[in-house]
């Protein structure tokens with residue numbers, strides 16, 4: 517990408533899209549194009565076609581998607597498969613029709629089998645059963661990867677796919693029903709501290725392990741790969757280190773300064789037992805993560821205090 521290339525960041529207000537936008541702006545990219553979902557509903561093909569015909573972006577970061585935590589995925593599988601298939605099909609095909617030079621598709625590590633060998637290598641895709649709580653979302657993401665690969669093969673496009681591990685950072689979703697674990701626990705521990713609550717509820721057994729990457733690191737990797745990587749093979753993006761949910765809860769309790777007890781609610785799903793990604797391909801391509809979980813947690817909690825805690829609209 518040149519500094520004046522026209523770049524469309526789809527989903528620029530979200531966790532990932534906002535981090536990519538910040539990074540591009542800080543690095544002097546001046547010709548960025550955005551639309552909110554209210555201005556451009558990417559599930560509507562006619563709107564997507566009109567937008568691409570009008571704007572003719574050269575590069576596309578596809579960070580718009582229907583995203584949620586384990587319970588939202590489990591409760592609304594139809595919404596997750598429908599919206600994601602529609603958004604990505606519309607954007608990928610419009611990018612081809614309008615001769616976009618390069619597109620970056622964001623998948624997720626939930627595309628790998630529930631019991632994939634750890635750390636999970638890119639070639640474990642489609643080698644086993646998926647985790648049932650997010651199968652619908654994962655199937656949509658796998659279709660997105662395969663669509664990029666098929667377009668590259670048949671049409672000679674340059675559409676790349678990256679598979680980030682669990683992410684967190686500014687503009688995360690802190691709604692307790694639909695968020696991922698890390699923002700949910702920041703909010704739960706913070707509110708328990710304020711209310712002097714004796715316990716905080718953590719879903720599941722606390723034994724599953726997850727890997728967490730700060731969104732600024734992910735954005736840095738995405739832009740690095742957009743600038744340097746041309747290939748149909750997917751690329752994992754992560755830290756290469758994981759932690760149990762129990763350890764994460766203890767860490768967040770410490771960050772927030774909560775001194776009560778943690779109670780596990782085993783009636784909520786655990787999901788995949790472990791999702792550690794193999795980051796060797798990414799390392800070989802020349803990129804490694806820079807922000808540790810401890811640093812990232814401090815930054816995420818500070819962002820929460822400055823942007824969400826003050827928001828009196830928080831209702832659940």
Ligand SMILES: NC(=O)C1=CN([C@@H]2O[C@H](COP(=O)(O)OP(=O)(O)OC[C@H]3O[C@@H](n4cnc5c(N)ncnc54)[C@H](OP(=O)(O)O)[C@@H]3O)[C@@H](O)[C@H]2O)C=CC1
Pocket residue numbers: 526527528529530531532533551552553554556557558559578579580581582583603622623624625679680681682683684687688689696
């Ligand atoms: N969060 C995570 O832990 C992980 C995320 N990913 C992937 O990264 C990508 C971004 O996720 P994340 O930033 O967390 O998600 P967010 O929910 O934070 O942001 C998603 C963005 O998508 C936009 N969007 C949703 N539906 C539509 C629509 N119909 N039309 C137009 N825009 C729409 C929203 O725009 P608006 O704000 O204008 O409504 C929103 O800003 C996704 O592909 C996700 O699968 C992958 C691995 C982990």
Ligand SMILES: C[C@H]1O[C@H](OP(=O)(O)OP(=O)(O)OC[C@H]2O[C@@H](n3cnc4c(=O)[nH]c(N)nc43)[C@H](O)[C@@H]2O)[C@@H](O)[C@@H](O)C1=O
Pocket residue numbers: 584585586587589624625626650653654681682683694695696697698700701717718719720724726761784785786787788
């Ligand atoms: C990014 C990824 O995100 C999702 O998969 P997940 O990693 O299982 O998601 P999660 O962050 O919601 O949970 C991780 C673990 O944490 C436990 N947990 C404890 N307490 C809370 C809690 O309060 N909220 C949540 N959400 N989880 C909690 C929870 O029970 C589970 O064991 C999918 O959407 C998938 O599609 C996807 O791509």
